[in-house]
Amino acid sequence: MTTNTENLDHAVDEHNDPHWESEEDGDRCPFCGRFSPAFGSGCEHHVATLGSGIRITEECTWLERLSDLHDTVTELIGESGGSRAFERFKKHFVRQSTLAKALIRAAAREEQLEEILVEALGYQYGDGWETGGWLSSSGVNIYHPRLSDSDAKEDEAVRLYEAFIEGAASAAMVAQHDAGRA
Numbered sequence: 001m002t003t004n005t006e007n008l009d010h011a012v013d014e015h016n017d018p019h020w021e022s023e024e025d026g027d028r029c030p031f032c033g034r035f036s037p038a039f040g041s042g043c044e045h046h047v048a049t050l051g052s053g054i055r056i057t058e059e060c061t062w063l064e065r066l067s068d069l070h071d072t073v074t075e076l077i078g079e080s081g082g083s084r085a086f087e088r089f090k091k092h093f094v095r096q097s098t099l100a101k102a103l104i105r106a107a108a109r110e111e112q113l114e115e116i117l118v119e120a121l122g123y124q125y126g127d128g129w130e131t132g133g134w135l136s137s138s139g140v141n142i143y144h145p146r147l148s149d150s151d152a153k154e155d156e157a158v159r160l161y162e163a164f165i166e167g168a169a170s171a172a173m174v175a176q177h178d179a180g181r182a
């Protein structure tokens, strides 16, 4: 019994030590202060990890839908060539919601998905990490105060995706028609 208690005490002391550092890459949650590892599940607020590219945690797969939507919006806006029909559709689209507005703005500025999360949806970055040596890596985790709020965004992301594809397609047809007449 004595041995078990000693081991337990030792483990607790180690974590209370201000100079103690985890061997693992990761950072602390700005909401609850717990450590979340880079490529695993951390606290309930941990939704994604940014290293080379974005990696979404298993609990927050809805972000993949938002990621698809962001890619599609960015790509189609790039291809539209700013036709009048497309500009009209964009004006209509941004009025649908804050998320729709954020997507269009991000596409215009060529911003990444994480910038939408932080600027429009209230997500926050952790402190990030950087490890030297031959196994060097750096990155930052992304956290959300209430995962239930972001879950509710999944339906909206799906709806906006459909609306955008449809609107962009008919704008392209109108533009083609206009070009044919010119």
Ligand SMILES: [Zn+2]
Residues within 6 Å of the ligand: 029, 030, 031, 032, 033, 034, 043, 044, 045, 046
């Ligand atoms: Zn947390």
